[in-house]
Amino acid sequence: MKKVFIYRSFERFWHWAQAVLIFFLMLSGFEIHGTVSFFGFENAVKYHNVAAWAFMILIVFAVFWHFTTGEWKQYVPSFQNLKAQLDFYLFGIFRNAPHPTKKTVLSKLNPLQRLTYLGLKVLVIPIMVISGILYMLYRYPQKDGIIALNVDGLELIAILHTIGALMLVAFVVVHVYLMTTGHTALSNLQAMLTGYEELEDDETVAKKTNTVTSI
């Protein structure tokens, strides 16, 4: 095993800022929806809007970072080992089986993570942002009397935004559980906090898998 610097500082900042914002958007969003009661409805609407702007600004920086560093390649789907990874999470993990894929700096995500995170990035987050902005355009023009910008009807927007929110809730639950299934229960968390993780060195990985792990 070798201690490897795997998560750079912006990446860790982006991950934790995104986690806090999504948690906050969930809490305030489900208060607007009427599911929970925490800040009071009016405050929930105010806070949800502020957090949503912060989230969208963070997305702009994250997109820039992913493309300038080439880290977007981490999310290119790979179907090799996909079934093995699924089998591991469903069965192998309970029998102490070894992880079917090895983490390296050039390939941090297993095939299931690649697919899930890609789905979040190209589907769920865009749905939340677009439906959220349409929601904003529906409300604010009314308040300011700019009828020309009004969006027709809230029903579809509300349904899409709420389905996306439920998908994010499901993702967060699974994500937090899977976070504990690394090399040790806390190794993934520690890596995202410090940037460093104990990984098998490349030679050992190459010998064991007999494959080139870079993408």
Ligand code: HEM
């Ligand atoms: C850029 C992202 C987002 C924007 C622009 C946005 C914007 C909005 C707006 C304007 C509303 C309506 C507030 C009102 O009634 O005045 C709303 C409602 C809501 N938001 Fe968001 N939001 C975003 C992200 C999220 C996220 C990440 C979640 C949860 C994970 C979320 C969950 C909700 C929920 C559950 C509602 C209530 C929907 C309903 O009952 O109709 N939102 N959002």
